[in-house]
Amino acid sequence: MKKHSVWVLEYSRSPVHPVSGVFYGAHNQGTMNLPFSYVLIKIGDAVVLVDAGHDAGDFGGRIADSIGVTGWTHPSVVLAECGVSPEDVTHVILTHAHFDHAGGLKYFPNAQIYMQRKELESWMWILSKGPRFRSLQAGLNPADVLYLTQANTEGRLTLVDGVYSDVVPGVHLRPAFDTHTAGSQYVVVETAPGSRLVLSGDVIYTYRNLVGDDLDHRQFIPPGLANGSQTRLIETAEEMMSIVDDDYRHVIPMHEEKLHEYYPSKLTAGGLRIVEIALAAEDESRV
Amino acid sequence: MAGFRYLCTAASDDSTVREQLTQLGELLAIVSFLKLASDTRGLSIQSPLLHERAEALLRAVSGRRDRQWTDDIAAHGHFHLMSARSQLEKALSALRRGKLTGHVKVMTLLTGARSELERASALLGAAIFDASSCCAIHTNVEETNEKAFCLGA
Numbered sequence: 001m002k003k004h005s006v007w008v009l010e011y012s013r014s015p016v017h018p019v020s021g022v023f024y025g026a027h028n029q030g031t032m033n034l035p036f037s038y039v040l041i042k043i044g045d046a047v048v049l050v051d052a053g054h055d056a057g058d059f060g061g062r063i064a065d066s067i068g069v070t071g072w073t074h075p076s077v078v079l080a081e082c083g084v085s086p087e088d089v090t091h092v093i094l095t096h097a098h099f100d101h102a103g104g105l106k107y108f109p110n111a112q113i114y115m116q117r118k119e120l121e122s123w124m125w126i127l128s129k130g131p132r133f134r135s136l137q138a139g140l141n142p143a144d145v146l147y148l149t150q151a152n153t154e155g156r157l158t159l160v161d162g163v164y165s166d167v168v169p170g171v172h173l174r175p176a177f178d179t180h181t182a183g184s185q186y187v188v189v190e191t192a193p194g195s196r197l198v199l200s201g202d203v204i205y206t207y208r209n210l211v212g213d214d215l216d217h218r219q220f221i222p223p224g225l226a227n228g229s230q231t232r233l234i235e236t237a238e239e240m241m242s243i244v245d246d247d248y249r250h251v252i253p254m255h256e257e258k259l260h261e262y263y264p265s266k267l268t269a270g271g272l273r274i275v276e277i278a279l280a281a282e283d284e285s286r287v
Numbered sequence: 288m289a290g291f292r293y294l295c296t297a298a299s300d301d302s303t304v305r306e307q308l309t310q311l312g313e314l315l316a317i318v319s320f321l322k323l324a325s326d327t328r329g330l331s332i333q334s335p336l337l338h339e340r341a342e343a344l345l346r347a348v349s350g351r352r353d354r355q356w357t358d359d360i361a362a363h364g365h366f367h368l369m370s371a372r373s374q375l376e377k378a379l380s381a382l383r384r385g386k387l388t389g390h391v392k393v394m395t396l397l398t399g400a401r402s403e404l405e406r407a408s409a410l411l412g413a414a415i416f417d418a419s420s421c422c423a424i425h426t427n428v429e430e431t432n433e434k435a436f437c438l439g440a
Contacts (some may be wrong), residue, residue, distance in 0.1 A: 059405070062414045121331050124320045127313065128336035141416050142316035146397055149323040153390055159327065163379070
C-alpha cells in the first residue's frame, strides 16, 4: 500500500531549448520542447516540493523570457490542481541552485529548505574566482542567493552534507556531486516497502539520458550542460538505476515531456501537464 | 592600444550600463553569500578572495561615476545602479566589522540594493545574471562554413 502521493507539475515550458544542452555531443540538432516542472510529494501532513521553479516577476522571469520560456503559471494555480496552496508546503528540497529550480522559493514562506552545503560552497568559490570563471556562473540568480540568506536568518535553511535520510518519512536525499552542478542532489522516495522512485533533478533531463535510443542496447547519454563532469553524470545515472532495480521508469526526470506515456496525467486549462506518479491509499486521484 | 579612442555614444552608454548591472548583480550574490557565511557554522569558503572580488567589482563600477550620459534611459538606469552600489558597499563594510553587525541592517541594505537593481533591470530590459551558456536560444543549427575561422589577412 502506497504511503506517498507524487505528482510532477509542469509550470512553464520552453519550445526552443537547445538539444545540445540536454544531450552531450548533440551538435547541430537545433532545439526541442522542454517542460519546466517541480514535484509535489504528500505524506500525512507533510507537503514536500522538490524544486521551486522560477519567479516570472523577477530577474529569473526576464532570463526565462529571453530564452523562450512560455506559459509560466503561478504556484497557487499549479498546486491548486492537487488541492494544495503554496502556504501549505512544509518542505522544499532544492536539487541545485539554478534559477529555474530555486527562483520560486519566495512563494513558499512556511517551508524548510534543504540543499547540499557543497552547492552553496561551490557557487561561492566560482564567484571568488572572478570574471575568467564567469561561464560557470551561468544560471545563478543573485536574487535567489539573497533569498536563501534571508531564509537562513529565519532558521529555514538546512544545509545537508551528503546522504540525508527521512526529510519526511520515506523521502531521502542523495548527493550527486560534480554532475550538473558541483553540489547537486537527487531524491529517493520509498513509496512502499521495496518500491522506490528516484527524482533525478537535472542529473537526468529525459529518459533518453538514461537509456539512449535503443531499449535493447541501453546506454547512458549524459546531459550536455554540466559544471561537473560527464563521467560523474554517467556514474550517478548508474547509481540511480541500481536504486530502482534497473527499471528506468521509476526514475522521474523533471524535464521529460513524455512522462504521460508512462503515468496517468491530464492537461490543465492552461495547457500544462500534471502527471500522477504515485497515489497514497487515502488520497484522491488528481488526473 | 595606441590610437584607440572611446566614443561616448548612446550605444556605448547602453552597453556600459548593462555591464554595470551584471557586475552589481555579481556583487549582490557575493555580499549575500558573505552574510550567509557569517551566520552559518562550518561553511568552507574563500572569504578573503570573496572580499577581494567584491572590492574589485566596487572599483570597476565606481570608476565610471563621472561619466557624461547621452542616453536618458542609461542615465536613469545608472542612477539606480549607483544607489545599489552604495548600499552594497555599506553592507560589505558592515560585514567586515563582524560581530558588531546587526543582521537586520545588512539584510535591509541587501534588500534595498536588490530593489534598485530590479528597477535598473526593468529600465534597461536586461537581466542581472547570465544564462547564455546553459539555455541560450539557438533557432538555427550551426552551418557548415569554410570561412568560419577567417582570421583576416
